Amino acid sequence: QKEVEQDPGPLSVPEGAIVSLNCTYSNSAFQYFMWYRQYSRKGPELLMYTYSSGNKEDGRFTAQVDKSSKYISLFIRDSQPSDSATYLCAMRRSNYQLIWGAGTKLIIKP
Amino acid sequence: GAVVSQHPSWVICKSGTSVKIECRSLDFQATTMFWYRQFPKQSLMLMATSNEGSKATYEQGVEKDKFLINHASLTLSTLTVTSAHPEDSSFYICSAPQATNEKLFFGSGTQLSVL
Numbered sequence: 001q002k003e004v005e006q007d008p009g010p011l012s013v014p015e016g017a018i019v020s021l022n023c024t025y026s027n028s029a030f031q032y033f034m035w036y037r038q039y040s041r042k043g044p045e046l047l048m049y050t051y052s053s054g055n056k057e058d059g060r061f062t063a064q065v066d067k068s069s070k071y072i073s074l075f076i077r078d079s080q081p082s083d084s085a086t087y088l089c090a091m092r093r094s095n096y097q098l099i100w101g102a103g104t105k106l107i108i109k110p
Numbered sequence: 111g112a113v114v115s116q117h118p119s120w121v122i123c124k125s126g127t128s129v130k131i132e133c134r135s136l137d138f139q140a141t142t143m144f145w146y147r148q149f150p151k152q153s154l155m156l157m158a159t160s161n162e163g164s165k166a167t168y169e170q171g172v173e174k175d176k177f178l179i180n181h182a183s184l185t186l187s188t189l190t191v192t193s194a195h196p197e198d199s200s201f202y203i204c205s206a207p208q209a210t211n212e213k214l215f216f217g218s219g220t221q222l223s224v225l
Contacts, residue, residue, distance in 0.1 A: 008151075032212070043116065043203050043216035044154070088153060096142060096207045096214060100153045 003027050006089055006101030014109050019076040023089035023101045026070065030091040030099070033065050035074045038086045038103065047087075048074060079108045112138050112208045116217025123194055124225055131189045131220045133204030139184035140206035144214070145177075148201045157202075160187040194224045 006023045013019055021035075032051055036044035048063035050056045050072075056063045064073040072091075076083055089101040113136040123129050133143055141162045146154040158179055159167040166179035176198075178190040187206075191198055203219040 034214075036216075041201065041219065041221060043114075043205075043219045046213060046215060049213055096144070096212070097156065097159070098214060102153045105151075 001026060003099050004089065004091060004101045007104055008102045010105040010107055012107040012109060013079060015079060015081060017079050017108075019074075019079050019083070019106060019108075021074040021076075021087050021089075021104050021106070023072050023091075024070055025072075025091060025099075027093075027099075028067070028070065029093050031094065032092050033063070033072050034090045034098070035061075035063055035072075036088045036090060038088060040085075044088060081108045081110050084108045112136075112206075112213070112215045114204065114206050114215045114217045116204050116220060118220055119218060120221040120223070122223045122225065125195050126193055129191045129194055129222060131191075131202055131204070131222075133187045133189070133206070133217050135185045135206045135215075138206075138208050138210070140187075140208075141184060142207060143181060143187040144205045145179065145187075145189050146203045146205065148203060148219075150201075154203065157189075162187075191222065194222070196224045198222065199224045 004025045035048040038044045053065050053067045060077045062075040086103040086105045088103040090098040115134045117132050143160040145157045148154050157172045160179045160181040162181045181187040205214050205216045207214050
């Protein structure tokens with residue numbers, strides 16, 4: 001079993017829809033949770049960074065962490081074609097080494 | 111966010127040659143940098159951790175003599191793929207943590223194609 005599970009998709013939704021992306025994990029020692037967006041042949045871009053359980057909002061993006069269920073989510077409101085990319089969840093313990101999900105390819109159809 | 115600059119963005123080379131990739135933290139100092147490799151439609155695979163002023167730490171299965179890492183200053187780490195072969199063709203990405211906020215920032219990646 002992988003430490004972090006993420007559905008690779010692709011996930012295709014119409015423009016304007018609310019997108020829900022999820023990851024589950026098995027290691028309860030993870031403390032920091034991140035979502036990265038990666039366009040084709042580009043480096044990952046940090047979207048959201050959260051510590052411990054709870055919600056964090058930044059513009060159209062909301063990150064949610066439920067440590068009791070070992071489950072994290074990223075919601076995208078009013079999705080745009082420019083949001084089409086691969087979204088990677090990542091998490092870590094106290095050091096900087098990240099454990100990555102497989103990435104979900106998101107396609108927003110105009 | 112912080113900026114990590116990676117060059118070149120793509121390189122094509124002949125089999126047997128060596129290729130150097132640079133990773134610079136532009137607006138912060140990084141005592142540690144990470145080098146990743148990514149195959150198409152796959153997630154990032156950590157290759158090694160680069161430590162300023164000391165030897166790099168390589169992940170299991172990564173050849174130290176094939177992938178030479180040098181971290182000579184607090185803002186620059188280099189990865190040299192020595193005697194490259196077609197199987198080394200991949201997308202290589204570096205990252206550096208910004209100590210003030212513990213966030214990891216990534217370079218734009220280097221696509222290496224070995225003919």
